[in-house]
Amino acid sequence: MSAGESTRVDCHIKVLNDRVVEYARRAGIDVLVYAPHFKRLPEIRERAAAYSTDAVQVIPAREVFTGSWQDRKHVLAIGLEEPVPDFITLEGAMAAFDRQDAVVLAPHPEFLTVSLTESDIREYRDVIDAIEIFNPKHLPKHNRRARKLASQFELAPFTSSYAHLPRSVGVSHVEFGCSIETEADLVEALQTNERRRVVYDNGRKRWMTTASEIGHLVYENTWEKVDRLLLSGTEPTHPDHIFYEGKFDDIAVY
Template sequence: MTSHEPFRVDLHVKVLDEHVVNRAKRYGLDALVYAPHFTPLPDIRSRAREFTDDDLLVVPGRELFTGSWRNRRHVLALGLSDPVPDFITLEGAMAELRRQEAVVLAPHPEFLNVSLDRKLIARFRDAIDAVETYNPKLWAYHDRRARSIASRLRLPTFGSSYAHRRRTVGEVWTAIEERIDDERGLLAALREGVSRRVEHRTGAIHRLRRAAEFAHLGYENSVTKFDRLVLSGMEPTHPERETYAKRFADVRVY
């Protein structure tokens, strides 16, 4: 990549394998942020390293599942130095992210009961580095509402494929107007609000892939999945796991 070309990064994917990496390269991406649900940070880091090479940077991230199942707020964090569990209060999560000086992104704002709304983004504005304004899972009015939030609060924007399906990778990216060579450079660009554009593909195939991602919500929010992950008490990112050494006992919700 020459110095005058934008750095093209998909800032949120849930899937990562050889097919995903090859697809990202074929569509001209320079980086992916890999942030799967309910996966411990060391495992995410290990997999990100495995698939990083000279042509594609894979950056580890955590989409934190804060609050209760019925009133959950997702927060996307990059640059974590220590693991942070799911199922803790939003206030507890944001305090920990501030302590670690993590990059904090607000994915899919005001979407159902899984997102930060305008009031919460305003409340934590000083800690939030960007608001997502294009996500294939959402409808056009969701994206317009997100752009309005970012504009009113004067926050930078980003877009992602939010890919839960491999074929969604390469459909959306954020083009950052700065040379970036590594994870540290990407984190700095996001913290500093470097100029960027949210870009995506168009046409019938793009619409079909958006529809397929939206349909995936049925499984993602199913009671069966909730029972398996939460009521079992065995999910690997539960705050009572040894990984977290009971540091979050006072802010856990389950």
């Protein structure tokens, strides 16, 4: 990609395989940000590198679950140098991101019970780099509310396919007015408010994506959740896991 080119970025996907990369290529997406649930940063980095191609660059990220299952808030971080676990306080997570000068994004704000609220955004206004103003899981009223929050707090916008299913990739993206080839390039574009355009499909593909992704959301928060909580034991990204060497014990919620 030569200097001065624009770059299309899907700022948040949950699933990554050959089909996802092919869907992205067909849709003209240049960069995918891969942030799966309950995967450690080194594993995410390895998988992102394995699926990056000349046409589609995959950049690793973490969507951290702050708080408890009953009151969890998702925060998306890009550019982390050190792992940050789930199930820590929101204050602790924001401090960890800030120490690493990572990009901090607010995905699906005020959506259900898994998102940053208006008061959270107000409190961490100086840490948050951008707010998601379109998410295909949202109904129109949720996207309108998200746009209002971005305007209210004068925060830059972003969007994503939030793809849990491969065919969702391509429904939305951010077009940056610069070349983005690396994780560092994307971090700089997001932190410097590089010129951008939020693009999304609001037709048949968007509503098909919404229906299928909401169906997946129902599954993810019922049987899969019960299996994870009752049968799977400690998650790899739990702060008590030996991988984190006790560094987050003072801000763990479990």
